[in-house]
Amino acid sequence: MTLVHTVAELRAALAPARAEGASIALVPTMGALHDGHGSLIRAARDEADVVVVSVFVNPTQFNEAADLAAYPRTLSEDVALAQAAGADLIFAPAADGIYPEGFATTVALRGTLTETFEGAERGVGHFDGVTTIVAKLLAMVGPDCAYFGEKDAQQLAVVRRVVADLSLPVRIVGCPIVRDPDGLAMSSRNRHLSPAAREAALALPRALAAAASGVESGRLTDGDTLEQEAFASLRDAGLEPEYVRAVDPESFTSVQELDGAVLIVGAARVEDVRLIDNLPAASAAPRRTRVPTAQAVTA
């Protein structure tokens, strides 16, 4: 496996494979790799000839300086995990190689998808930072496919929209959330949890599971009640809820009448750690369809 730090090294390392027509996969990460990332790398390994893992803690997507400073940096462990999962090349650039002096371009997606939930909590600059760095990494690597975790479901939807809007020639692949045996979604931030907070954090996947179960049984029929129940159970466990909502999985518009397939998304804080998670759910109740009236049909 090769570790490179500059775009020139990256392109030189990929040139022979590209010239031979090999397929290239990109797994973009901010490092602090865990088995969730491992699952992305293994999925990429299964499909592509060459697997590139980028490791870059992107400063422009952090709205809190303290969060950026505290974000774990563990490059030597990352290299070992990526290699074990099947990566061929790790690209770990320095920030000034990504954002040189005079840098002034943003790839910006506007609308509900970037302004709600994570966009509302972390500020509109968060997704601008995400979409700009993803566009740059795609331009640097030139992959045929790129792998993203479904844990960051809104980010995945944002990336899919930007890739479609900019006609980028890459297939975006979403991979399922990887959970610890007790149900907590893996996250680089979990290593900041104290043992007590780690235990309390389980309230988030439990609240989402209860909500999904309520939707699927038909007990929960509206988004507001779903939110109220989830907030109550999170607060009971000592978490500070940010949002729990049933949303349309593509547009992330909030769904109030729970009569079809939704994604239940949630975010909460425990101690100083921010947790996010999500779970799909489909109501057993038939989705209401609009039956055209005779007048509408003949109009």
Next chain:
Amino acid sequence: MTLVHTVAELRAALAPARAEGASIALVPTMGALHDGHGSLIRAARDEADVVVVSVFVNPTQFNEAADLAAYPRTLSEDVALAQAAGADLIFAPAADGIYPEGFATTVALRGTLTETFEGAERGVGHFDGVTTIVAKLLAMVGPDCAYFGEKDAQQLAVVRRVVADLSLPVRIVGCPIVRDPDGLAMSSRNRHLSPAAREAALALPRALAAAASGVESGRLTDGDTLEQEAFASLRDAGLEPEYVRAVDPESFTSVQELDGAVLIVGAARVEDVRLIDNLPAASAAPRRTRVPTAQAVTA
């Protein structure tokens, strides 16, 4: 020569050449081709294996609906001119193929380069429209090099900056302004000029030439005087000046002390037609350099 209208057709047409490692050049145009475009296509023909000309009147870069509506559409003549100049493939998409429903992404460059001159006159949305469509065309075609006219000097500087900022794997080539024998820079909008306006329009290249001559002889030493003289001569000829300034050719910051190399940029209206033009000039006077004091050197 092949004419295609969709991205799928475009990519299919380019796939064999790309698989063989052929070099691909893109000449992005808004159609209404003239010999200025011809010079871009010939330059591309000299350097690349496959020359793609895109013809798309991009609605998002027009700030005036009337200007967009009046913009000439001449596809059959464009195809003939492009073929004669050496194009292999013309890509002429429909607007809804470029901007499908739900499109919401912008590639935005912020700062002096997009906010002054053309950005100020046409609104900040103008360059957002330009940079977004150029990013999309580069993603659709995947060229090794792309050709832009130096007549739109600010656009060229904007495109260079965005390509560098987004790490796009393409070489941007600027080609010299092509002028009619009497000195008027070729432009698709010139066909809207009445004979009298066509004659009056010559005042713009003459004003720029007088300014360049004044800078090079050392007679003009400040940007304000350059502007005043040029505005006076444009008004004498019946033109309505928008701007005439000496600028830094990369950043488009206005230069007041004319003691080095500058680009003199100008825009004016005659009847309802907007004209732009530019000319480089270098003062004979040596550029002032900052001699470090003993204190600064030893500090």
